[in-house]
Amino acid sequence: MSVQALTYLFVGITFAIYIAIALWARAKSTTDFYIAGGGVHPVVNGMATAADWMSAASFISMAGIIAFMGRDGAVYLLGWTGGYVLLALLLAPYLRKFGQFTVPDFIGERYYSKAARVVAVVCLIFISFTYIAGQMRGVGIVFSRFLEVEIATGVMIGMGIVFIYAALGGMKGITYTQAAQYCVLIFAYMVPAIFISILVSGSPIPQLGFGGTLADGSGRAVLETLDGVLLDLGFGAYTAGAKSTIDVFAITAALMIGTAGLPHVIVRFFTVPKVSDARRSAGWALVFIAILYTTAPAVAVFARLNFVESVNEKPYEDTPAWFRNWEDIGLVAWQDKNDDGRLQYRAGIPFAGAPDFIDKRGESGQRIIANAATDTDNEVYVDRDIIVLANPEIAALPGWVVALVAAGGLAAALSTAAGLLLVISAAVSHDLLKKTFSPTLSERQELLYARIAIAVALGLAGLFGIYPPAFVAQVVAFAFGLAAASLFPAILLGVFSKRMNKEGAIAGMVTGLTFTFSYIVYFKFISPGSNTAAHWLFGISPEGIGFIGALLNFTVAGLVARATAPPPKAVQDLVDDIRLPSGVGVAHKR
Amino acid sequence: MAKEQQDQGTSVRRHDDKEDTVGQPRHGGDTVSESRLSDYWQANLKFLGALLVVWFAVSFGAGIIFADTLDQYTFLGFPLGFWFAQQGAIYVFVVLIFVYVIGMSRIDRAYGVEDDDEDSNTTGEQTS
Structure with missing residues (x-):
């Protein structure tokens, strides 16, 4: 069978599985729709969280970005995994004990304020849309390269599939599809990684292979060889970083704090039965994530080495087929x-x-x-995005591996898109309509609005995918920076400081948000020419500024809370209750 | 609606069960006493703090701040600082969360505030 026929087959089979799961797991109540009925097994939830979290960016782009950043790529590896420690230790168990539907739910109730809830909703929608645009672009790339359809057609097929299982199944459908998608994506990631590791280093374990020696019998170490090759071509050494230590520190911190503050990840911990499950589930999530995240830096090293060797100084006619294929798509x-x-x-x-x-x-x-x-x-x-997708071709792996990677890339993009759509729809139907503007909504109406909200959000996301705004790549820093500077501190203080009141929390969120937003907008859009270390505050790039934003949020919140009245007794009792694992109920209905 | 009441019923019963078996002093029959809660919270914070120190040390410490110094040593063929930044810290993160899971359930039990296993499983099955 040709690679293309295999790709159609693999993608077709996986799509059929996702839809079958959706039909089986239809959501009947708002509890089903928002938090999957609150009865998801912690290991399944860990798997779903991993698929939810590992987006097109993790699957398609990350190894490529690391391949070209070398050592500095560690900011993503550390930032996007270390955040789970914060999530598991500081947020997940307490939010589960609180046990409602959404992140703005917590902020609104803990800070006894509709204004706080609305600020949280605005942050959430902005963060989630920024993120979803990237997913749809990933779907478009995979479809156009592997299935050779127009990007627009590809995005619409993807939208159709997501709509079926997200609108029908809600969180319940999404959870079980995500668990299936995790299996598809991790298999699709590991198979070529293991093949390439054997090819380059002779070791079947990529994590060890890239520290080993080349398989060509020369006895030279992989990393040293790559360093040497790159230095010869005028690049810096792979194992030496180019960024300043303070910038690496700040970016890592911003990504970690941002990860822990991302609403579509947090909300997954509302779906398990009890507090200890939320803790355990975060551990499982990180296990599943770490499998890919410890493989990615190995893939990066092998791919960079392969890329240089198969392209450099070659006459154009002798370049491998993949080079011309990707040239046709416009990515090389x-x-x-x-x-x-x-x-x-x-x-x-x-x-x-x-x-x-x-x-x-x-x-x-x-x-x-x-x-x-x-x-x-x-x-x-x-284009760095092609590294993972082209890797099987660069390493001349069999056609079914290429097809598998296409199915894996789609699984990664669709699972994240679905998770994001769900939090957007919940924020609109639950937080804005039900809790803010129209409290008399019946459960049936709320469910209908939630489904409509998914359809509208999906339509917008699809437009982003078909007509990708030029700023998408520029604003990824936004999603993490804003989550770090706004939601994370507000939730953390809500659990760990009984004295924190609504004045403090709102002042903190608004300060962190305004500061981070202005800094990124200034350097990315108003004055891109001055986006260099010399002009940055403390030498921290816009990617890392969310860290300073978070610190500002904590400081302002603390000062304002000190100067204003403590929160009411009922809220202080709520905090006491959140801190205890016992007595957890299934999430409040409606 | 019927299901909802059933769920709440389960959770209330779970509460009573525990109170009978553990028999701790509680206010209003539903909450753990103030001082016990505060001791539990202090134990929790201490444990969290210790874990976060390790979290910081392997990532920001070994992987970033002291990476250049550590690079003089090799581990599994990698410069050590590079290994921590691109591999080691991630493994430690995973271990940390499971240490937290186990440690916290011990602390929970010691203070009698754990969420009981069997009952919750029933709850889970009923709602899924």
């Missing part, structure tokens, strides 16, 4: 600056911006681009 490009017909891959950007293809072929058959060349020797443009 070659500009023959010295007219020697060979690809020179060097440090530096080959030309400004993304490739602007004109409808013409050059002498060697390459697609001609209109961009003005830079004065570096580098002739090769490569």
